[in-house]
Amino acid sequence: MQYEGQTRIPSGCAISGIFSRSGEKFNGEDIIRSITPMHDRSNGLGGGFAAYGIYPKQKDLYAFHVFYDSVRAKEECEHIISSSFDLNVAEKIPTRRIPEITDEPSIWRYFGLPYRKQLDDTGLDEREFVSRFVMKVNTEVRGAYVFSSGKNMGVFKAVGFPEDVGRFYRLEDYEGYCWTAHGRYPTNTPGWWGGAHPFALLDYSVVHNGEISSYDANRRFIEMFGYSCTLLTDTEAITYIIDYLNRRQGLSLNEVADVVAAPFWSQIEAMPEEKRRYYTYLRNIYSSLLITGPFSILVGYTGGMMALNDRCKLRSMVVGEHGDTVYVASEECAIRTIQPNLDRLWSPRGGEPVIVTLNKGVTP
Amino acid sequence: MTRIDAAEKYFQQLNEEIRGASGEIVIDNCCGQRYIGAGMSGKDLLINGVPGNDLGCYLNGGTIRVKGNAQDQTGDTMNEGTVVVEGSSGDATGYAMRGGKIFVRGNVGYRAGIHMKAYQDHQPLIIVGGEAGSFLGEYQAGGTIIVLGLGSKKAPMGNLCCAGMHGGRMFVRCEELPDDLPSQVNTAVASLDDMASIEGSLKEFCKTFEISEKEAFSGRFYLITPNTKNPYRALYTFY
Numbered sequence: 370m371q372y373e374g375q376t377r378i379p380s381g382c383a384i385s386g387i388f389s390r391s392g393e394k395f396n397g398e399d400i401i402r403s404i405t406p407m408h409d410r411s412n413g414l415g416g417g418f419a420a421y422g423i424y425p426k427q428k429d430l431y432a433f434h435v436f437y438d439s440v441r442a443k444e445e446c447e448h449i450i451s452s453s454f455d456l457n458v459a460e461k462i463p464t465r466r467i468p469e470i471t472d473e474p475s476i477w478r479y480f481g482l483p484y485r486k487q488l489d490d491t492g493l494d495e496r497e498f499v500s501r502f503v504m505k506v507n508t509e510v511r512g513a514y515v516f517s518s519g520k521n522m523g524v525f526k527a528v529g530f531p532e533d534v535g536r537f538y539r540l541e542d543y544e545g546y547c548w549t550a551h552g553r554y555p556t557n558t559p560g561w562w563g564g565a566h567p568f569a570l571l572d573y574s575v576v577h578n579g580e581i582s583s584y585d586a587n588r589r590f591i592e593m594f595g596y597s598c599t600l601l602t603d604t605e606a607i608t609y610i611i612d613y614l615n616r617r618q619g620l621s622l623n624e625v626a627d628v629v630a631a632p633f634w635s636q637i638e639a640m641p642e643e644k645r646r647y648y649t650y651l652r653n654i655y656s657s658l659l660i661t662g663p664f665s666i667l668v669g670y671t672g673g674m675m676a677l678n679d680r681c682k683l684r685s686m687v688v689g690e691h692g693d694t695v696y697v698a699s700e701e702c703a704i705r706t707i708q709p710n711l712d713r714l715w716s717p718r719g720g721e722p723v724i725v726t727l728n729k730g731v732t733p
Numbered sequence: 734m735t736r737i738d739a740a741e742k743y744f745q746q747l748n749e750e751i752r753g754a755s756g757e758i759v760i761d762n763c764c765g766q767r768y769i770g771a772g773m774s775g776k777d778l779l780i781n782g783v784p785g786n787d788l789g790c791y792l793n794g795g796t797i798r799v800k801g802n803a804q805d806q807t808g809d810t811m812n813e814g815t816v817v818v819e820g821s822s823g824d825a826t827g828y829a830m831r832g833g834k835i836f837v838r839g840n841v842g843y844r845a846g847i848h849m850k851a852y853q854d855h856q857p858l859i860i861v862g863g864e865a866g867s868f869l870g871e872y873q874a875g876g877t878i879i880v881l882g883l884g885s886k887k888a889p890m891g892n893l894c895c896a897g898m899h900g901g902r903m904f905v906r907c908e909e910l911p912d913d914l915p916s917q918v919n920t921a922v923a924s925l926d927d928m929a930s931i932e933g934s935l936k937e938f939c940k941t942f943e944i945s946e947k948e949a950f951s952g953r954f955y956l957i958t959p960n961t962k963n964p965y966r967a968l969y970t971f972y
Contacts, residue, residue: 406765406785409744636892639913682843682867685805685824700804701823702765702783714802716823716842718891719867 381684382578383407383531383552385703386667388674391693392731394422397540399707400548404531406702407552410578415553415565416534417526419574419669420545422733424521430457430480431499434517434524435506436562437475442512449510453502454481462525462538469533474562478523496571496616501595503570508597514563519572521733522671526551526565534565546727547674549667551576555602564600567669568608574669575611577604578699579684582662590657604666610658611668622668622675622724627651629660630680630720667697672733673726682719689714695725739763744785751778760784765804770797774814786823789816792833805842808835812855817941821863830857830876834934837861838942843891844868849901851875860938867891870957874900879931879938881906881949895957899964903957904931910955917964923954 385403389395400418424432433450437443450456458480464473483498491498503515517524522545525538531552551566567574581587581603588598588606594617596609607629614625628651632640637648652659663683668675676697678686689696689704689711696704701714717723727733735754739747744766751758751769755776760769763782770778771787774794786804789797792811802820809828821839827846832855843866846859857876865880869890878901882889888907895903895918904927910920939946 409767635913682824685842687823700765700783700785701802702785702804705783706764716866719843 381410381699382554383410383699383703384550384576384578384665384667384686385698386547386549386576386669386674386676386696387707388547388695388697388725389693390695390725390728390731392422392546392727392733393693394544394546395548396542396544397535397538397548400550401532401535401540403696403698403703403707404535404550404552406706407698407700408530408532410554410699411530411552412554413530414528414555415526415551416529416531417524417551417553417565417567417576418531418535418538418540419517419522419524419547419549419567419569419576420540420543421522421547421572421669421671422545423523423543424480427457427480428521430482431518431520432523433479433481433503433515434462435477435479436514436516437477438512442510443475443477445510446506446513446515449502449506450479450481453483453487453498454479455484456481463542464537465539467533467537470527470529470537473527473537478517500571500612504595504597507599516563517569517574519569519574520671522572522574522669524567524569524574526562526567528562528565546733547669549574549576549669549674551578564602566604568602568604570608570612571616572669572671573608573612573615575604575608575666577607577664577666578686579603579664579666579679580662581607581660581664581679583660586657587660603664607660607664607666610660614655614658615670622673623722624651626675626677626720626722628655628658630677630722631659632680632720665699673724675725676717676723678717678719678721680720685716687714687716688723693728695723697723734759736761739766739782742766744768751776770795773797789814792816802839803837808833811835811857819942824866827857827859827878830859831855832857834858835860836938836941837863838944839863840865841869842866844871846870846873846876846878846903848872848874849876849878851901858934860934861889862938862942862944864889865891865894867893868896869894870898870901870903871895872897872899873903876901877904877931877934878902879904879906879935883944883948897965898957899959901958905955905957906949906952907955908953910957914957917960918957919960920955920957923956927956928954 462476527534566576584603614620665684665686690713734757740762759779765785767785770789772791776795778797788807790809792814794814796815798817803822805823812832815834818837822837824842825844826841840863860879
């Protein structure tokens, strides 16, 4: 056993994302190659990927990816899911047995839609219904964890280094127009499969490098609206904040960025009247959703991706462009390794979102 | 001259090979390997590709030249020697630097020169050809930072620069400084004497990147310095 000071772990989480604006699909090999040079930013306690456009044959169905610790958990969860959803497919997610990934739970996926009658009875819109189902399983079924719940997208995550996690899930067999990746160095929690990134709810997925200091303030606020932060990790709270502001409150992603990475009051005071009123309004209404402390995040959603740094830019992030493809990563090497020739490379300022979407006329 | 191919090489191995070589060393296909040139002295590195974080940390002499961009914490705590970046350099360039020179042709990220310090003949210097991000010279305690803003139309720096600055000097070439500088610094148009003190360094910078001296010396230079020996005394204690 090694004690403090006998070993140094030079880590700090890594994120990477690739987005094709023309909707061109590519398999998971590029994103694995991209996250690999940042190996030392994570410590083997979590790696994961989100991919969009990977289930074209079931694109209108919700795809649930679920971890099970036990047969009982699977039975309980399947009882709930099959009583609420008309399921088309239930299968094990294909994996590759490799020595680097051990102690895997049972990993299943389900494709389906809520039963019409149930949906009508509850009076909820479809996405809210699905979101409540995910919360129910994750809080009530011990040993079951729904870690992906969007349409035509999927999260793949595990305890391990991201490049190994990618091989474990056979990501070369999936093709998407957007991929994000994360290498984890857990700072507050021991690191288990559910706690790896991306965190996802519906089609929103978040990978995060950093450690926010507003976690508890954010959690207390967001839990008033039906979310349960079951994992005690900050990224889970960020995911729910984005879902709440974008889906439920109807804010645009630019406005979401202006809430979570708001300018300082001193900067707001120096703004022209109209802008000052806008930022004052957002900061007053959503004061508990200001995220402080270091973060750089990539938010994936159907048809788009947003990159955002905290307002002080306490974590690194660079963006590159080549033709219709946009790359975002914690380090430039992660981009150059898959695309040495870039038309443009820049570092967005703190609090300045970079939002990329599919070109007009391209369907996700 | 020694050539090292860094492709697919882990940072430890690459750095061992650099330590084992002497004189002029060229590194090809560099891709994110950290700590290149850590504690090095008496060698000259030329890097093709993207060096990783903490390039030239604790550098104690010699030179490092990067053909493209450098990542974060370039020159972290360096003591002597020169780092030249032909592209741009990431966040916290010159982090806690205590001697030597960093020349960046393009831009630097956030917090360049954070907690730079000086002692006797160890007078660190950072010159940036382009622009600097926010919090430039945060907690600067010594040494000189020069930002030229070549091609910039506005002050070549981000928000809240010089926060906590309590030593050293900063020169910024622009028509007007931003208005969010802290009250603990003095700003003034640089005098002829001030300019004379950096003339040699600026000429060296121009020569390094083949920039016209006429362009680099043109326009107005501001000098920013802390306004007393202990500008933050009133922030932390009652007296």
